[in-house]
Amino acid sequence: MTHTPRKRFGQNFLHDHNIIYNILSSIQAKPDEHWVEIGPGQGALTEPLLKLGLRLDVVELDRDLVALLKDKFRQQNNLQIHSADALKFDFSTLAKDNEKLRIIGNLPYNISTPLMFHLLDNAFCIEDMHFMLQKEVVDRICAGPGSKKYGRLSVMMQYYCATELLFDVPPESFDPAPKVMSAIVRLVPHQQPPVVVNDMEKLNRVVTQAFSQRRKTLRNSLKKLIDEESIITLNIDPTLRAEALSLHDFAKLSNLLQETP
Ligand code: SAH
Numbered sequence: 001m002t003h004t005p006r007k008r009f010g011q012n013f014l015h016d017h018n019i020i021y022n023i024l025s026s027i028q029a030k031p032d033e034h035w036v037e038i039g040p041g042q043g044a045l046t047e048p049l050l051k052l053g054l055r056l057d058v059v060e061l062d063r064d065l066v067a068l069l070k071d072k073f074r075q076q077n078n079l080q081i082h083s084a085d086a087l088k089f090d091f092s093t094l095a096k097d098n099e100k101l102r103i104i105g106n107l108p109y110n111i112s113t114p115l116m117f118h119l120l121d122n123a124f125c126i127e128d129m130h131f132m133l134q135k136e137v138v139d140r141i142c143a144g145p146g147s148k149k150y151g152r153l154s155v156m157m158q159y160y161c162a163t164e165l166l167f168d169v170p171p172e173s174f175d176p177a178p179k180v181m182s183a184i185v186r187l188v189p190h191q192q193p194p195v196v197v198n199d200m201e202k203l204n205r206v207v208t209q210a211f212s213q214r215r216k217t218l219r220n221s222l223k224k225l226i227d228e229e230s231i232i233t234l235n236i237d238p239t240l241r242a243e244a245l246s247l248h249d250f251a252k253l254s255n256l257l258q259e260t261p
Contacts, residue, residue, distance in 0.1 A: 003042060005176055009062050010108025014044040014132075016173035023184060024048055026166050027104065027130050036094060038086045038105030038115070041065060043072055045104060050076050057094050059086045087111060087118055095125035106132035109178070113137070113153065116187070120160045123189040130166075135183040138165050142185065145246055151211045156204065158247050159197065161187040195251035203254040210242035210250070217241060222253070230256055 005011040014020060023045065029035065031053040040046040040058040042065065049056055050073065057080045060066050066083040073079050082089065086105075095101050103126060107115060112133050119129065133141075142163045143149035157163055166184040171177040197203045206225060213221045219228050219238035231238040234252045236245065245253075 003064060003068060006062060010039075010110050011041060011062070012106075012174040012176060012178050013041050014106055014173060015175050016169075019169050019173045020044060020048060022167060023104075023130070023132075026184065026186070027102070029054055029102070033127075034094070034099055034101055036091065036101050036103045038103065039108060040069060040081075041106070043069060045106065046073070046079075049104075050079055053078065056080070057082060059084050059089050061085050086115055090122075091119060092122045092125050099125075100127035101125055102127045103129040104131070109134050109137075116157070120189065123160055126189050128189070129161075129187040131185050131187070132169060132182055133185055134178075135168055135181040138183040138185040141187075145244055147243075150243055151214070152207050155207045155247055155250055157187070159193065159195070159200075159203065159251075161189050163187055195248050196255070197251050198255050202257045203250060206254045206257060207242075207250050210245070210253075214242050218245075225257055226253060 005013060029049060029052050034055045035049060035057070037046055037049065037056060037058045040060050046056070046058060046069070055078050058069065059082045060069065061084070063083060066081060069081050073081075091101065103119065112131070116129075116131070119126065137153070139149045140151060140153045141157045142165050143151070143154045164186045166186055169182040169184065171179070171181065173182075206222070209225055210218060210221050217239045218231055218236070218241070221242065222231065228238045231253070234249075234256060236249050236252070
């Protein structure tokens with residue numbers, strides 16, 4: 001069976017064996033683990049994972065690929081194939097008896113950010129996640145204060161997880177080759193949140209507002225949410241820009257928002 005890659009499903013199939021080998025060495029998968037692969041495609045990562053003897057669930061949107069996978073792996077009894085949209089899939093149903101899932105995917109780049117947040121809704125049943133993403137997105141996820149890449153995605157992702165860029169992957173490693181550089185990111189959900197946030201919606205609001213005008217000082221960018229005096233009471237300098245604040249600072253600001261009507 002041959003498959004013509006579909007652009008609308010973000011299909012860029014990995015065909016570089018060195019990269020596949022590097023991914024497998026970094027994830028250190030073990031036979032007694034329960035893995036979930038998102039967007040298995042034609043099985044570039046699925047096949048070596050199955051060879052390790054672990055339990056694997058895969059979620060694939062393209063029905064033609066589901067048929068291809070069912071045929072290719074019909075002998076495998078450690079594989080469960082779900083024909084579904086990962087954005088709507090309830091991953092918590094896969095985790096039985098308090099077990100933790102390890103998640104992997106060479107993700108369709110157009111849905112990668114909403115998909116990561118969807119998964120993080122169920123962070124309690126996730127051990128870790130390894131994703132192939134656009135390098136630009138990985139850089140933003142992992143950036144810290146002071147960096148030009150530091151923004152809403154960095155703060156929100158780092159609230160939920162420890163983040164780490166593992167290595168870059170060039171366009172030629174895929175068929176068809178994407179226009180941009182890719183990278184592998186490791187996300188490990190925190191057991192305990194690193195900061196106290198009373199209301200995630202408020203953290204999201206403060207962070208979005210502060211970075212939507214990132215050249216402005218907090219005094220100006222947060223004017224509609226928090227007054228200058230209140231920012232000072234938190235020991236945060238209101239003449240700073242969003243870029244200078246830590247996750248802890250944003251958490252303090254969001255908790256203050258709670259108290260203002
Ligand atoms: N893992 C394979 C394929 C990567 S391409 C490889 O590395 O070669 C991305 C894959 O995600 C494709 O198989 C595509 O059909 C699938 N996909 C796209 N949108 C999806 C969605 N919403 N839910 C599940 N899978 C999706």
